[in-house]
Amino acid sequence: MTCRWGGDRGCNASPALWRNMVVLLPFRGNEEVVVEWREVASRQTLLMSECFCISITGMLSYFTYSLHFGSGRDSVGNSSLKVLGSHKYEPEGGYSRKWISRSVNTKTGGKKDTFSSKTSIRPEISEETSSIKLNKYELETTELERSQYYVQQKIADNKDLERLVTIIAFDIETTGFGRENDRVIEIAFQDLRGGKNSTFQSLVNPGRYVPNTHIHGISNNMVNRSDVPSMEQLIPILLKYIQSRQIPGGVVVLIAHNARTFDVPFLKREFSRCSCKIPPDWLFIDTLPLARAVMKSKGSKVPSKVSLQALREYYDIPLVGSAHRALSDVHLLALVLQRLTHDLKLPISGLLQSSFKASN
């Protein structure tokens, strides 16, 4: 299984062949996904130009998406996505197929940073700082301060900010801890608003041996295959997924456990390796400091157990799926985040105050 792009309960896409194929595989009983891979040209740059998705109200959903290798002058950061159709599954009577053609603008290159015009001045914060700190700020304004300022300005400008925020939990599985030598082998996202197309998951071909199968259960044979996309091939799809979830004029916030020192630096390194950059308007939040704050507020000694699995046990959240698989951990993180923000009485605006950018 290599790709999932799912709805309320998640769907599963599993290309068994890399090119010229349509695959149907069962997922969670009645759910299935149809994936079609098409080779348009010999160039090995994957573009996702067509995406058939899906959708089914009620109990079942299907996603079909078509990927093809781009040709000509297309680039990784500029491609198009079309939602072309959906499959309706009828467990007792087979399929009924209904195709809908709908274009979605998914151009990813040259995206304007809507906050950039507000980064040069910051009077209200300057008034609160000492002269020494002010001088430091003027000389060494950090990206973190800027990103926080973006959010503060956004809150000030728009009282409906919370409606404009897209919070996406994510997780990666890798071949190890080293950013330089290790590689991502699985990645998953979940838009916490839920709804159709709210989850995305894919295995990633690392192009190297997987030494830590005992951790996540992802074996060498599962990912080092021609039908599993490499990170370079997957990045355009990730960008499209995130963009498809972003509300125009809104803020995308990606949340992970230990994001600041593991997931984000790792992701940043993978993007860099593929000559790509994480979009500057993506904000990140690390739930690890939130967990430490909760434990501290409860009187627990810090450091106490604040791993994702320890938090699952602390909040008495049942284990669903396999721990250390990206999508399972993402689902768990979404539930843990609810508890953490509840315990800390932290509204979205407060949560955003702890956000940072990948460039930090």
Added chain:
DNA sequence: TGCCAGGCCCTCTTTAGGGCCTT
């Protein structure tokens, strides 16, 4: 032969040591 991830946080403290977190 030595290194082998890196950052945060706390303590038995202060500039070091060690545990925790991510795979």
